[in-house]
Amino acid sequence: xxxxxxxxxxxFVCTVLLMSCQKSSExxxxxxxxxxxxxxxxxxxxxxxxxGQSSGQTTSQxxxxxxxxxxxxxxxxxxxxxxxxxxKPMFVGTPTNIAVLNLEKPLGKPRPPFLAPAGTRNVAxxxxxxxxxxxxxxxxxxxxxxxxxxAAEGSFVELxxxxxxxxxxxxxxxxxxALVVWHxxxxxxxxxxxxVQVADxxxxxxxxQTVFNNDIDNSSGRGxxxxxxxxxxxxxxxxxxxxxxxxxVRLYSRGNTANELxxxxxxxxxxxxxx
Amino acid sequence: xxxxxxxxxxxxxxxxLGAGAQGQVLMNACLKIPNVRFKAVCDIWEAYNLKRAQxxxxxxxxxxxxxxxxxxxxxxxxxxxxxxxxxxxxxxxxHTVDCLSAGxxxxxxxxxxxxxxGARQMVRAARQSRKLLQIGHQRRSNPKYVHSYKRLIQxxxxxxxxxxxxxxxxxxxxxDNGWPKGSSIEPSILKKYGFRSMEEFRNWRWYRHLGxxxxxxxxxxxxxxxxxxxxxxxxxxxxSGGIDYYDRRTHEWFDTVLATFEYETxxxxxxxxxxxxSTNSNQGYxxxxxxxxxxxxxxxxxxxxxAYREPTAPEWDKWVSMGYLKAPTGEQKKPQTDAxxxxxxxxxxxxxxxxxxxxxxxxxxHLDNFFNAIQGKERLNxxxxxxxxxxxxxxxxxxxxxxxxxxxxxxxxxxx
Numbered sequence: 001x002x003x004x005x006x007x008x009x010x011x012f013v014c015t016v017l018l019m020s021c022q023k024s025s026e027x028x029x030x031x032x033x034x035x036x037x038x039x040x041x042x043x044x045x046x047x048x049x050x051x052g053q054s055s056g057q058t059t060s061q062x063x064x065x066x067x068x069x070x071x072x073x074x075x076x077x078x079x080x081x082x083x084x085x086x087x088k089p090m091f092v093g094t095p096t097n098i099a100v101l102n103l104e105k106p107l108g109k110p111r112p113p114f115l116a117p118a119g120t121r122n123v124a125x126x127x128x129x130x131x132x133x134x135x136x137x138x139x140x141x142x143x144x145x146x147x148x149x150x151a152a153e154g155s156f157v158e159l160x161x162x163x164x165x166x167x168x169x170x171x172x173x174x175x176x177x178a179l180v181v182w183h184x185x186x187x188x189x190x191x192x193x194x195x196v197q198v199a200d201x202x203x204x205x206x207x208x209q210t211v212f213n214n215d216i217d218n219s220s221g222r223g224x225x226x227x228x229x230x231x232x233x234x235x236x237x238x239x240x241x242x243x244x245x246x247x248x249v250r251l252y253s254r255g256n257t258a259n260e261l262x263x264x265x266x267x268x269x270x271x272x273x274x275x
Numbered sequence: 276x277x278x279x280x281x282x283x284x285x286x287x288x289x290x291x292l293g294a295g296a297q298g299q300v301l302m303n304a305c306l307k308i309p310n311v312r313f314k315a316v317c318d319i320w321e322a323y324n325l326k327r328a329q330x331x332x333x334x335x336x337x338x339x340x341x342x343x344x345x346x347x348x349x350x351x352x353x354x355x356x357x358x359x360x361x362x363x364x365x366x367x368x369x370h371t372v373d374c375l376s377a378g379x380x381x382x383x384x385x386x387x388x389x390x391x392x393g394a395r396q397m398v399r400a401a402r403q404s405r406k407l408l409q410i411g412h413q414r415r416s417n418p419k420y421v422h423s424y425k426r427l428i429q430x431x432x433x434x435x436x437x438x439x440x441x442x443x444x445x446x447x448x449x450x451d452n453g454w455p456k457g458s459s460i461e462p463s464i465l466k467k468y469g470f471r472s473m474e475e476f477r478n479w480r481w482y483r484h485l486g487x488x489x490x491x492x493x494x495x496x497x498x499x500x501x502x503x504x505x506x507x508x509x510x511x512x513x514x515s516g517g518i519d520y521y522d523r524r525t526h527e528w529f530d531t532v533l534a535t536f537e538y539e540t541x542x543x544x545x546x547x548x549x550x551x552x553s554t555n556s557n558q559g560y561x562x563x564x565x566x567x568x569x570x571x572x573x574x575x576x577x578x579x580x581x582a583y584r585e586p587t588a589p590e591w592d593k594w595v596s597m598g599y600l601k602a603p604t605g606e607q608k609k610p611q612t613d614a615x616x617x618x619x620x621x622x623x624x625x626x627x628x629x630x631x632x633x634x635x636x637x638x639x640x641h642l643d644n645f646f647n648a649i650q651g652k653e654r655l656n657x658x659x660x661x662x663x664x665x666x667x668x669x670x671x672x673x674x675x676x677x678x679x680x681x682x683x684x685x686x687x688x689x690x691x
Contacts, residue, residue, distance in 0.1 A: 088450060089447070098577055099634040135330070137327055137330045137331045137334060138323070138327040138331075152453045152454075153453065153454055153455055153458075154455020154456065154458065155455075158327070158331070160334040258303065258636075259299075259303035260303070260306070260335075261331070261334075
């Protein structure tokens with residue numbers, strides 16, 4: 001008799017636990033597709049960003065970044081998946097000879113979703129762009145923020161050789177969570193000394209922060225970079241900017257594996273205005 | 276014997292005729308050659324190609340005059356040594372003949388011409404002008420290919436008796452080329468230069484009266500290597516292909532082709548397979564030469580190039596110690612012992628990578644060879660007569676697809 005009661009109790013506990021699990025699963029499935037609560041960040045530590053009022057703790061290793069939010073603040077931030085529209089793939093023409101040190105391996109599959117605080121949007125869209133090369137070889141600087149990401153003729157600006165930069169004025173200070181950059185994806189090429197910096201002033205004197213740098217030998221004089229070089233694709237390069245604050249964004253490069261010129265199809269800066 | 280440059284100056288003054296995608300490839304490679312100076316550029320697309328080329332050369336300190344009409348360029352530019360031609364295939368013969376007649380050395384992109392008659396005119400013009408004509412089969416000057424042919428095949432004979440060749444160039448789907456708004460060429464200009472529309476101008480490779488389609492654009496490079504490495508010309512061809520995927524109204528040439536050649540070489544019969552696919556990029560592009568003692572897999576692509584010794588062949592230690600091959604790394608894969616069927620697999624051969632390091636743009640060594648030949652320092656690696664043999668080989672593929680029959684090459688076909 002005692003054994004029967006024990007068995008009955010065991011079955012009851014298992015049933016309650018099972019129902020509890022099912023309910024939790026259903027609740028999760030009912031979440032809006034584009035919204036991901038903070039607690040899911042652990043599932044994608046390299047892509048998620050949590051930004052409180054003060055900076056979280058960030059650690060970086062080649063190819064891996066983990067961000068931890070300040071205690072007590074993270075729970076209030078709702079993360080959403082960035083909706084990044086991709087152009088059509090377009091590899092054509094004569095292949096080029098790629099021989100680059102520190103080159104990252106292609107992921108071989110679509111990039112995982114990137115999470116940023118709700119309200120984050122492309123704040124670079126239609127913003128003014130200036131450049132170290134004021135007379136591009138072809139194209140206009142305005143093409144960099146016009147929303148056209150195709151690799152066709154007429155969609156990119158071509159800048160002269162050597163180290164060149166383009167600068168986007170976001171018109172106000174923003175928390176910047178991510179950048180997506182398309183240099184030129186009509187050919188499989190790698191851009192040299194690709195450096196992205198954010199600052200409060202257009203001369204890049206005040207509050208200069210580097211969010212990407214693959215200049216591993218500091219040949220461009222802006223510090224030794226630890227990020228990896230990568231092959232251009234239609235997916236663009238997503239850079240985790242970790243919520244840095246600034247108004248101006250500069251992107252440097254020093255030619256590519258096909259030629260000594262510098263190209264931009266589109267740059268998107270995902271952020272929110274600083275309150 | 277072609278006339279060489281007699282000027283005391285080492286500087287070579289050149290013009291670019293055709294500043295589209297391939298013209299830019301040549302321009303970029305030339306900018307890495309110190310003694311070459313661009314003096315003029317010509318393209319019928321003034322609002323884009325011509326403007327872009329002129330501005331780009333200006334950025335590198337080459338002040339050039341820009342022309343829409345090449346005849347005007349030849350009439351006005353009197354100090355030129357050579358012209359690089361990168362126009363659509365159907366213009367190659369006329370442009371080359373006129374430039375040679377103007378007393379200039381010519382580097383002309385492959386395919387020599389979209390017709391054999393055009394290619395023959397080019398060979399004859401080069402002979403008559405006594406100027407140099409190099410055709411842009413750039414693998415002929417690629418250090419990796421030169422090493423493979425001279426050291427591995429000819430000298431070391433590591434492949435033994437070559438029996439089979441296999442090659443391919445598979446590419447992903449590609450959208451048609453467009454053009455920026457407001458930059459269209461005037462219809463009268465298009466008509467003057469043989470194009471019926473801007474769309475045709477931007478996608479000329481697909482049209483029968485302008486180009487030769489994928490097997491000519493891509494296969495030409497690789498079939499040229501078949502002839503070179505086998506030191507022979509094919510005797511027969513049978514081919515299958517069609518416009519299987521793309522819109523036939525705008526894609527007149529075959530998007531998919533599979534060809535089989537038979538070669539009677541000095542060492543026996545060789546069967547050579549070649550395919551090009553324009554809808555799938557699987558395995559990319561390479562050429563594979565297979566003999567009874569080994570296999571050589573080679574590609575212009577930087578990451579490929581290795582030899583594989585057959586298990587029954589003599590050791591290659593000698594060639595490794597001489598630096599002809601890198602020592603194999605990694606363990607050999609053993610045959611599966613749990614196979615259900617008795618497939619009698621042989622052990623996977625070890626991989627001996629090629630020791631040639633080559634970081635330059637692919638076209639630079641071939642251009643170097645051309646400019647050195649102008650200065651009398653080297654012989655051309657791909658003169659008109661050699662490229663003509665390749666043109667005969669390549670243009671026959673489309674004919675074989677068209678007829679659906681096995682075609683025979685007459686040895687006289689390869690001569691002009």
